[in-house]
Amino acid sequence: xxxxxxxxxxxxxxxxxxxxxxxxxxxxxxxxIWFVKPLNNIVILDFPLGFWFxxxxxxxxxxxxxxxxxxxxxxxxxxxxxxELEEEGVHHP
Numbered sequence: 001x002x003x004x005x006x007x008x009x010x011x012x013x014x015x016x017x018x019x020x021x022x023x024x025x026x027x028x029x030x031x032x033i034w035f036v037k038p039l040n041n042i043v044i045l046d047f048p049l050g051f052w053f054x055x056x057x058x059x060x061x062x063x064x065x066x067x068x069x070x071x072x073x074x075x076x077x078x079x080x081x082x083x084e085l086e087e088e089g090v091h092h093p
Contacts (some may be wrong), residue, residue, distance in 0.1 A: 036054065
């Protein structure tokens with residue numbers, strides 16, 4: 001990979017991380033702190049929705065974002081020819 005490709009790869013990686021971290025921050029702070037009072041008017045299984053987001057929702061969102069990051073980085077690695085399977089000599093179908 002030449003210098004321009006490395007910069008493009010890193011730029012796209014940083015952009016992906018910035019988007020995913022922004023989503024996580026919006027869910028964590030937005031639903032768990034800023035909008036907790038309106039969300040608490042909605043009750044699911046005897047728990048206010050704002051409480052649920054503060055306790056569980058942001059964690060589950062973070063786990064989902066990790067899965068999205070892994071999936072997108074695998075695609076990016078393949079696009080730039082730096083995926084792990086190619087390095088180990090395993091060829092894609």
